[in-house]
Each structure stands twice: as C-alpha cells, then as structure tokens.
Amino acid sequence: MTESLTLDTAPHKLAEQRCSDAMRLGKDTVDLRRVKCDPNYWYPVAWSHELKKGKTIATRFAGQPIALVRPQEGSVFALEDRCAHRQVPLSKGRVEGEAVQCCYHGWAYGRSGRCIDVPYLGKGKLPNGVRTYPCREVEGLIFVFPGDAEKAETTPFPKLGSVADPAYKTRRFGEKVKCHYSFMHENLMDMNHQFMHSKQMGKMKPRYLGGENEPRMVEARYSFARVGGKQPWGEALIFGERRDASAKFAHRDVMTIRTVYPYQTLHIRTEDEPPVMDLWIVYVPQDEDHLTCRVFGLLSIRRPKLKGALELAWPLLVGFTNRIFAEDREIVELEQNAWRELGGDRNQEVFPVINALRDLLRRAGIQPDSAAAE
Numbered sequence: 390m391t392e393s394l395t396l397d398t399a400p401h402k403l404a405e406q407r408c409s410d411a412m413r414l415g416k417d418t419v420d421l422r423r424v425k426c427d428p429n430y431w432y433p434v435a436w437s438h439e440l441k442k443g444k445t446i447a448t449r450f451a452g453q454p455i456a457l458v459r460p461q462e463g464s465v466f467a468l469e470d471r472c473a474h475r476q477v478p479l480s481k482g483r484v485e486g487e488a489v490q491c492c493y494h495g496w497a498y499g500r501s502g503r504c505i506d507v508p509y510l511g512k513g514k515l516p517n518g519v520r521t522y523p524c525r526e527v528e529g530l531i532f533v534f535p536g537d538a539e540k541a542e543t544t545p546f547p548k549l550g551s552v553a554d555p556a557y558k559t560r561r562f563g564e565k566v567k568c569h570y571s572f573m574h575e576n577l578m579d580m581n582h583q584f585m586h587s588k589q590m591g592k593m594k595p596r597y598l599g600g601e602n603e604p605r606m607v608e609a610r611y612s613f614a615r616v617g618g619k620q621p622w623g624e625a626l627i628f629g630e631r632r633d634a635s636a637k638f639a640h641r642d643v644m645t646i647r648t649v650y651p652y653q654t655l656h657i658r659t660e661d662e663p664p665v666m667d668l669w670i671v672y673v674p675q676d677e678d679h680l681t682c683r684v685f686g687l688l689s690i691r692r693p694k695l696k697g698a699l700e701l702a703w704p705l706l707v708g709f710t711n712r713i714f715a716e717d718r719e720i721v722e723l724e725q726n727a728w729r730e731l732g733g734d735r736n737q738e739v740f741p742v743i744n745a746l747r748d749l750l751r752r753a754g755i756q757p758d759s760a761a762a763e
C-alpha cells in the first residue's frame with residue numbers, strides 16, 4: 390500500500406510533528422543507530438578491478454571477514470576469511486588452480502569451502518572446511534549474500550540504475566565513511582541540506598514536491614531553483630546550463646530519491662525524458678557495530694548529443710562530485726560523533742519524509758535485542 394507523504398508547514402502541524410518526535414525519542418523507540426542491516430540481501434563488497442586473476446583479497450560485511458578469490462579460470466568465489474585450522478586469513482594465501490591455499494600450513498579450499506587438501510595428511514582424512522557465501526560479479530562490482538545462503542536464489546538482485554545502458558557514462562565511486570549507514574540514507578534523501586553545499590552549488594532552494602511511503606520503499610521528489618551564486622561547471626554538465634533559472638521554481642527538472650531497502654537511488658529527469666543523471670548507491674557496514682560503512686556508488690550521466698563532450702568534461706565532473714561528497718562525509722561523521730558523545734540519538738527530526746525513512750530502516754533492519762538496547 391502506498392501512502393503519500395506531504396509537507397504541511399502550518400504552525401500547528403509542526404508542533405504536532407515536534408510532539409511526535411518527542412515520542413519517538415521515548416524509551417520505547419529503538420535507537421536507529423543501533424539497528425543492523427538485514428544480511429539477507431545482495432551487497433557489494435569489492436570492485437572487480439581490485440581483484441586480479443589468480444589472486445585473493447580480504448573484504449568484510451558487518452564484522453564478518455570474507456576472502457574473495459578469482460581463479461585463473463572461472464568466476465569469483467567468496468569464503469569465510471579464516472582458515473579452519475588456525476583461523477588465519479585465507480586472503481593471505483595463494484590461489485592454486487580453482488582453490489585457495491592457506492599461507493600457514495598449506496591447507497587448500499575449493500569454491501564450495503570444503504577442505505580439499507592438507508599437504509601433510511593425505512586426502513583420506515580431510516577436516517571440515519569453511520563457510521562459503523553466494524557470490525556474483527555484475528557491472529564491475531563483486532556482490533555476496535551474507536545472510537542465509539538458501540535465500541540467495543530467491544532474493545531479487547538489485548537493478549543497478551543505468552550502468553548497463555551505453556547512452557550513459559558511469560562513474561564508480563566510494564570510500565569508507567565512519568558512520569552508521571542510516572546517516573547516509575538520511576543525508577541523500579533530505580535535500581534541504583543543499584544549504585551546506587552552497588559553496589559548491591551556489592544558493593539552491595529545494596522545493597519538496599511530495600513523496601511515497603511503502604513497506605519497503607520511501608520516495609521523495611524535489612525541484613530546485615537557483616537563488617544566488619553562479620551555476621558550477623559540474624552541475625551545468627549534468628543539468629544543462631540554466632541562464633533563466635534565477636528566481637522562480639522552474640519545475641522542469643525533478644529529482645527523485647528512493648530508499649528501496651537496503652539500496653538507494655537518485656535520478657533527475659525533465660518531464661518524460663530519460664534521466665539525465667541516475668545514481669545507484671549502497672552503504673555496506675564494515676564493523677559488527679555498524680559504525681563504519683563502505684560506499685559503493687554508480688553515478689551514470691546521460692551522454693550529451695555532442696560526441697566526446699562528456700569525456701572532455703569528465704575530470705571536472707569528478708572533481709565536483711568529490712567536493713560534494715567530501716562535505717557530506719564530514720557532516721555525517723560529525724553526526725556520528727555527536728551520537729557517540731551523547732550516548733544515543735537525540736535528533737529532533739521535523740521532516741515527514743525523513744521520519745518515514747527512519748521508520749523503514751528500523752522496520753527492515755535487525756533491531757537490537759531488548760537487553761542490548763537498555
């Protein structure tokens with residue numbers, strides 16, 4: 390069922406909102422920053438280019454160490470990154486044919502995780518192996534299914550924006566950010582924070598057009614008007630030049646942001662045309678407490694009619710998006726620091742979309758058990 394999300398700014402409505410926030414901060418409400426990601430989804434854990442043929446690398450999902458192995462022949466596979474013998478990382482080992490051999494005493498494991506050789510024991514009495522993770526490599530990303538492996542086949546694989554469409558050029562980006570993934574979802578969905586980016590973007594006034602709220606999805610739509618400052622290069626490239634957009638909302642470009650658990654998307658389109666920009670992004674928890682995440686983003690820009698123009702302007706676009714992302718990263722890490730110092734979430738949220746998003750992330754995630762929540 391879809392519920393529409395509207396923004397009523399009448400004073401009594403805002404007072405009600407504040408009241409409901411006070412209730413949200415009550416004892417019965419689970420602190421969102423203690424909610425963990427549901428592992429029963431496909432999550433990227435590395436970029437394809439990080440893993441060369443015949444090599445293995447270490448990666449992680451929410452404190453679980455994972456070794457990715459790319460044999461000389463055949464597809465990538467993923468094993469628990471602990472040798473069954475003495476628990477040292479298998480990612481320190483070497484790839485031999487279709488197996489990885491531990492660096493310490495040479496136990497070897499195949500793609501099923503079974504131990505297939507102990508050099509000093511013979512093949513008759515092989516010990517147990519290690520856990521294996523369902524693994525897929527798609528569009529330059531290596532995904533694993535860290536939850537119940539039996540659910541992997543029936544869990545829909547995410548649609549990765551416009552990355553496979555040759556009409557688009559895609560920037561693959563991401564780095565580690567020291568915050569709970571929920572801060573990242575909130576940051577992208579709440580476009581009122583354009584205020585912070587005014588140095589990069591000029592003064593932009595976002596206008597909230599409406600949104601949707603479904604059991605697994607929250608959507609927000611915005612349009613923007615420039616109310617001061619020059620249009621930056623990077624933005625002109627994405628949106629096109631806007632000599633006329635000085636004061637009034639043009640309503641031409643609509644930005645739609647969705648959290649479709651656990652992923653997030655953002656696209657910008659003008660009326661019925663295909664999106665000029667299409668972003669797919671996910672924030673993968675690194676440590677068991679979920680206080681650091683690794684971002685995997687696919688930012689696809691539609692190629693303009695003028696051939697080669699996008700390639701030429703690409704370094705500018707990369708610089709522009711890096712500067713925006715650096716500002717976002719700094720602010721979400723500061724939010725996380727405040728949470729740490731205050732011992733919990735004191736946020737007073739007034740925007741219905743963000744409250745709907747927080748409810749979704751709470752519902753869909755793994756809540757702490759009551760003893761741990763105290």
Ligand code: FES
Pocket residue numbers: 472473474475476477491492493494495496
């Ligand atoms: S620790 Fe891996 S073979 Fe001994």
Ligand SMILES: [Fe+2]
Pocket residue numbers: 576582586713717
């Ligand atoms: Fe931002």
